[in-house]
Amino acid sequence: MKETKMCTHLSGGRLNVAILQETMRKELLNLLQICEGKKVIIWDEWLAGPVGLVAQYSVLKEHEVADMFPLRPGSLPTISVNHIIFIARPKLVLMDLVADYILSLRSKQSSRVEFHLFFVPRKSELCEKHLKNRSVLANLSLQEFKCDIFPFDSDVMSLELQNDFRENYLEGDPTCLYNAAQAIRTIQHLYGIIPRVYGKGQAAKQVWDLLCRLNKEEQGTSPRGVSTACIDQLLLLDRAIDFTSIMSTQLNYEGLIDELYGIKSTTATFPGHKFVSPDDASPEVTARERKRIILNSGEELFTELRDCNFTAVGAALSKKARVIKTQLDERHNDKSVQEIKQFVSRLPQMLANKQSLAVHTAIAEYIKETTDSFEFHDTIQCEEDFLNCIDNEKVCPFIEDLIAQKAPLTKVLRLICLQCVTGSGLKPKVLEYYKRELVQVYGLNTWLTLCNLEKCGLLKPQTGTRQYAVLRKTLHLTVDESDLDAKEKSYLSSKYIPLTVRLSEHIAKNKGWTGIADVLGSLPGPILDELQSLQPRMIRRNSISSENSSSIENPKVILVFFIGGCTYHEISALRSISQQEDSNVEFVVLTTKLINGNTFIETLMEAE
C-alpha cells in the first residue's frame, strides 16, 4: 500500500516512470534478500540521494536494514550485525575506502561479519583487481545493482553521473557515454524499442554507435522486454552543442531554487527561519534547523509553480491563497449535513494545500530577497545583453568590476563563458585580458581552470562565423517582450529559449531535421537520423493503431536525452511546449545529470 502511494507522482505522465522505479527497487530488494538477517548499509555518498528515489529508507528498514553510514575516510563505529553492505560506484578511490573499512573492522571485531559490495550500476574488473591487491576480495561477495537510471519525476529521469562532462571532454574518458548507451538499453528494455532516433553532436553519435554495438553484442542472447513501443522518438543531444543555456541564469521557479539553494535528488534545503508558523510548538527550533523540502509533481501547487517565470510566482501564490481561503471559509455558511460531510471529506486535501502554500510562500520570500537585489538585477541585465548579442565583442565593464571586487569565481567564469559562447568566441585580446585579470586576482590555480575551460570549448578565440547570432535569428532563441503574442507569452518562462529546446520543438513539429540543415551544420558534431529495427509483431501493431486512431488522440512521446547534463530551465521549457494548446507531443527528459551553470563550472574547475 505504502509503496504504491510512494510513486504516484511518477506514474502521472504518458510514460510510466514508476515502472522504472519498481524495477530498480525490486533489483535492490532482491539483492538485500541474499543477505539474511540484520544488515548495515554503507553508502557511496554520491549514491545515497539518487538511490533514495528508488527505495526510501523506510522500505529498506522493512528489509532489516538496521542502519546506514556514509562511506568516508576515517573510522567506523563497531557494528554488530551479520551483514555489512557497501553500495558504491566502481571507482578506485571508493574501493580503497571499502578496503580500509574491511581491514580495520577485521582487526577490531571478532564476531563473524559478512561483507557485500553492490556495484552500481555494474561490476568493474579493474575494481575487482584492486580489491584483490588489497587482499579483501576473499571476504567480500560482489554483486551488481543494475540501477543506471534514477526516476526524478513523471517526465524526468537522470543517470546521476558525477563529473560526466569533465570526464568525457576534459579527460577523454568516455565512460559516461558507455553508461548512457547502457541506460538507453535499460529504457528500451522497459519501454520497448524506440523506432526513431535523432541526434546532434559528437557525444550523441558516439552513444548511438555504442548502442548499436551493444545491441549487436547481445543479439539473440537476451530476451526482449516489452514488445510495444511506449516511446516514439529519441533525441540525443550532446551538451557541447549548447553551452549558452547552462550559462544563463535560470529564471523559472524551480530553476531559481536550484541556482540559489541547490536541488539534490529532488530535495532542496533552506534555512529555517521563514518556515516558522504561528502555531509552531517550538519556533526557535524550526528557525534554527535547516528545512528539507521535496520538490516533485506529487505536490499540486509546485507542479503549477515550477515552470513559471519567477516574477509570476507571487501572483500565482496569492491567487492560490485566495482560493484556499474561500474554500475553507465555506464551512461558516449554513449547510446541510450532507454538504458538511462533503466538506469534511475534502478537508485533508485542503489542509495539505494550505500547508504547501505556506511552504512555497516561504521559499518564494527567500528567493525574492535575492532577486530584488541590485546585484542580481545587474547580472541578469548583463546576461540579457550577451544573449541579445549586445556588447559581447569587447571587455565587459560589469565583469571587470566583478573581478576587481573578487566576486565568486564561478559567477565570473559563468559570465565570461556566456559572453564567449554568445559571441562565438572572444577576441584574442579580450580573452587574454580576462585570463590575465583572473590569474592576478584569483591566483595561479585559476590558470589551470581556464586551460580546462578552453579544452572543453567553453572559452575560445573568436573565429570567422558568428554562429550564435545566426542561430538566435533563425531559431528565435531570444524573444522581445514587445513582439510576443499572448499565446507564446503564456508558455515562456524566460526571454531566452534554450537552443536544445528549440531543436526538440523542431523535431516534434516537423518530423525530423528537415528545414534546419544549415543551422545544424553550424553546430559542432555530426547529425543523427536513424531508424531502429522493430520486431515484426510490433510493426503490425503500430500500423493498425495508426490507421484506427488519429494522431491527435495519441500524442507522440519523445525522449530527449541530454548527454552531459541538463538544467531545470530546459525541462520547464520542454514542458511548456507540450502544454501548448496545439501541441501533439509529450517530452520526457533523460539526462546524465541535472546541472546548473555553477555546478557545471565547478566540475570543470581545478581542485583547490
Place this chain on the structure above:
Amino acid sequence: MSALLTADWFQLDSYYRKFDLYNMVWSMDEGLGNMIVSGAPYGGPIAVVRDRKQFVRIMTTAKPVITIYNGVGNIISKILWNNGVLVHMGWSDGEQLLCVQESGDVLIYDMFGAYQKTFSMGQEARDTKVCKAQLFSNPHGIGLAVMTTTNRMFLVSNVSEPKVRPVPDVPRANEPITCWCVLSTGLRSSAVIGFLVCRDKEVYRCQLGESRPLLMRPEISNAYTQILTIVPSQNGRHIALFTDSGILWIGSSEFKSKYCEIDTGYIKQPKELVWCGSQAIIGHWDDTMCIYGFNGTTVSYPYDGPFHLIPEMDCVRIISEMTHELVQKVPVVVEKIFRINSTAPGSYLVEASKQFQRRSHRADEYIRLVKPDLASAVQDCVDAAAFEFCPDVQKLLARAAQFGKGFLSDAVLTEHYVRTCRWLRVLNAVRDPRVAVPLTYLQVQNLGERILLDRLIWRRLHCLAGHIASYLQLKDGQTRVLSHWACYKVTQPHLDNESAAREIGEKLRNIPGISYSTIAMKAAEKGRKTLAIKILEYETRSKLQVPLLLALGEGPTALLKATASGDTDLVYIVLLHLKEKMGKHEFELTIRSFPLAHALYIKYCASHNREALRQVFVQEDEFAGQAASHIRDALEPPSPGSAEASLLSARECYRKGKNDLGVSICEEARKLCKQQSSLQETYGESFVGLSLQDTVKKLLNQGEVKLADKLRSEYKMPDRRYWWLRILTLAERDEWAQLETFSKSKKSPVGYEPFVDACLKYGKNDEALNYLPKCRDDIKVKYYVKAEFYEEAAQVAFDQKDESALFFVQNKCPVRESTKHAKIQALLDQLSTKK
C-alpha cells in the same frame, strides 16, 4: 501378415519378443568369449577388452587394448591400456568410458578414446586395492561403487562430481563375500543408496548414512548354502537372488515379499543375470540364454557362440559375434492390436485400413465395427507405431491411424499423431546402421530431445543432429550443434587456419547466441593460436573476447577491441595487463596509437603517479600537459622553495609549445613568488601562495601604499582594478576621510559608483552622499535609490525629465515612507502636466 508379426513373440506371464537389431560387422581375433564387454545404456557404444583371467593365445602386444564399438560393431576408437590393473569398465550418462583401476583411480575417456580426466576413490581404497566395482544409476546421476580386497565399500553417487563416501562394514569384515550389488531406491529428494552384500546365506544391507548394516532375511523355501548372485531391478524395487541350489528367488527389494521361486536346473553361477523390464529375468549360462517369468515359465535360447547381455530400462540387448538382438515385453497396445484373434478396436482399425488399401468394400464393415471406439483405436495405433522398430510395421500402423483419423476431428489426437510420426522419423534415423543407436521410444522419451541431440553431437554426427534440431524445432538446437561442430572443427589439425576460420564464420553467421570465445578457447587449448585469434574476430561480446585475446598474447588487438567496445573498464584491464607484460617503451608505443587508451592511461597516471604522467607528456611533446603538471607542483610544492623551479620548468614548456601568454603568466608567477618570499621575510607574515591582488591588498592593509604602487606598475595592473582595490581596502579599514581624499586625488577611472557601493557595503549611507552627485547621469537615479535617498532620487529623475525613472523610484520607495511617496507623486504629476 499378422501371423508374421507375432512370429518372434513368446509367452511368459505375458508376451515377450526377441528380434534382430543389426548384424554385427565386428571381427575379434580372440573371440568374444574371452572378452569383457561393457555396453552403454540407451543404445550407446560398447567397450571391449580382453579378459586377462582367461587363457588365450596372445597374438598382439602384451598390453591390453580397449576397443570401443558402435551398435553394429564398427570400431569407434581404441585405447591402449598402459595403466594399472583394470577392475571394471562402465559408461557414464555422458557416454564417457570409466575405467576403474585396482588403485581406485577412475580414468575417464570419451568414446573417441580421448583421455578426459581421473578421479580417485580415496586413499583407503588405494591402500587396500579395489577388487570389484559397479556402476549404478540413481537420481543424482550415474554412481560408482567399489569393494576393496578387505571388503571395505565406498561409493560416489555422481561420477561427474565425485565425492567419495563410505558405507558401514559388514560384520566379520575380513571373511570372503560371495556376491554384492548396489541398490538405489526412492526419488530424487529421498533417494536411498546402499550395498546389498551376501555372505553365504546372509544378506546385509549397508546403507549410506547408516551406522551399521542391516541383516535381511529373504524367505527362501528351497534349501541352499550360498547366494551366488544378487541383482536389483532397474527401478530398484525388486531383487533377484540365485542360490547354489539352482533356485532363482524373486521378491521386493526390502525382502518383505516374495514373488516366486524358480528352479532353474542349473547349479552353476550364471555368467550374467539381468532384469528384462521388471517382470522377467534373463540368465546367461554358457551358450544358453534363459528367460524366466514370475509364474515360473522359462524359455531358453541356445546360442552357437558367446554372447553378452546389456540391460536397458525397458529391455535387454544381446550382442553376439554375429547379431545384435533385443528382448522386450511386447507393449500392451502392440499386443492388443496384433495378438491373434484380438478383438481390440485397434486391431479392427488395422484390418479396415488394410482392406481400404486393397480397395475392398470390407473396409467399411471393419470401420463400422470400431466406430464407437474409433478415437481409442486411433490412439492405440499411434502408440503402437511408436513402439515398433520395423518401418514397414510403423507405416502399417500409421496408415491405420491416419485412416481412422479421417472419420474424426480431434485436434489433440492429430497433434499426437504428428508428434509421434515426427519422433518415429527421428528414431528411424538414429537406428539406421550408419548411426546405430537402437533406442526404443520409451528410452528416447526418457532421455528427452536435448540429450538425444547431445548424444548425436558427442558422436560428431553434426549434420544429422542439425537436421533433427531443425526438424523437431528445438530452441537453440542449431546453436548447440553448430557450436560443438565448430569446437570440433578447430581441433582437427589437418585444416589450415584460414579456411577453418572462414568455414566457421560462414556456417555460424546467422545463428544467434554462438559463443565464439568458447570455440576460440578450444582452438587455443589445442595450440592453434592463429586460428583462435581469427575466430575471436567473430565474437561480438567484447567482455569475452578481450580477456582471451590477452591470454593469447595479442595485446594490441585486445586493446583495439577494448577501445572499440566503449567499455572503459575493459580498456583499463588491457592497459594494466600490457603494462605488466611489456617493456616500458613498447607499452608506450602500443598505446599511443589508441587515443582512448592513451587518455585513460593519462587519467590513471594523473591520480596515481604524477611523474609517470609527465613522462608520457614528454614522450608525446604535449607541452601544455607538462606545463600544467609543473604548475600543479608549484601550487603544492613537494619541497619548500621548489615552487620557483617548477614555474621555471612550466615556463620552458610553454615556450616550447609557443604559448606566449602561458610563458608570461608563468614568468609573472615566478617573479611574484620570489617577491613574496622576500616580503615574507620583511613583514614576518605569510605572503607566498597569495594572488597578486591579494598581495597588493595585504600591502595596502599594512599601509604600504608605495610598495603596492610599485607592484601594481610592475605587473601592469589596470587602473580600474587598482582603484577598486584602493577603495575597498580603505572602506574596509574604516578610513572614510582618506577615501574622500583618494577620490579627489585625480579623476576616477572607475567612476564614483564604486565609492558609493563601498560606503553602502559598510552601511555608511551618509558618506555615500559625498559621491552620489558625481555618479554618471544615466545611473544616478539608480544609485540614489540604492543608497535609499528616495527624495533625492526623485528630484534627479525630475531634473532629467525621466518619467520612467520616477516610476522606478516610486516603485522602490517603501510603502511606509508616506511623506516621501507624496513628494514623489507630486513630482510625477508635475512632470506629466509639463508635457
